[in-house]
Amino acid sequence: MKAMLFAAGLGTRLKPFTDQHPKALAQVNGRTLLEHNIKYLQRYGIEDVIINVHHFAEQVEQVLKDNDGFGSWITISDERDRVLETGGGLLKAAPYFEEEESFVVMNVDVLTNLDLGKMIGFHKESEAFATLAVMQRDSSRQLLFDEHMLLCGWANNKTGEQKISREVVAMRPFAFSGVQVLTHKVLDMPFTGKFSLIDLYLHFAKTELVKGYDHSGNVFIDVGKPESLEQAAYLFE
DSSP states (O other), X not given: OEEEEEOOXXXXXXXXXXXXXOGGGXXXXXXXXXXXXXXXXXXXTOOEEEEEEOTTXXXXXXXXXXXXXXXXEEEEEEOSSOOOHHHHHHHHTGGGGTTOSEXXXXXXXXXXXXXXXXXXXXXXXXXXXEEEEEESSOOSXXXXXXXXXXXXXXXXXXXXXXXXXXXXXXXXXXXXXXXXXXXXXXXXXXXXXXXXXXXXHXXXXXXXXXXXXXXXXXXXXXXXXXXXXXXXXXXOO
């Protein structure tokens, strides 16, 4: 199985570090987020990884070169000319997954002890179109699911904005963990250019099985702010 790490973002919440470096090279206990997540994927037998780059792309490439990809086969998806967000980034990398029945996609700035092997097994057993790791935790933006954990919509709790794919009697809110297992059919996208994977999932949720995988209780940190880096140092080696 192959995977993609999203590492192209500007990382504005991690300023001033990201004024001179990409967020992927922020460190937790002396190891970059990039290394942490490459090693995380390796624990589940995933050693073939594509990484998109934009912000200080050459620094990411140099660290990978200096460390021999941290033991994995690494391919770079170059977004130097234009950052494409998550959906556009995956679309650009689509040829990399042509022969894959399913694959993993995750953000480089999350750390978790989620059992990815179990999530992959759940994805295959349920024959889902896409499986999204979610948790019951505080978040300004949440995904909405029905009683069967099928995606119904998205909500911004700060602005009150909602995007609804399917109307159901009751919708349960969960925070997205930035980890997903996808089938190759996801790559047949109706969008082009710069767009979000969330918008893509909301589109497909109208006709396909886009499922939530609840891993509430696991350790999870969105390492997007300096204080979360400090917190992560207590939880991850």
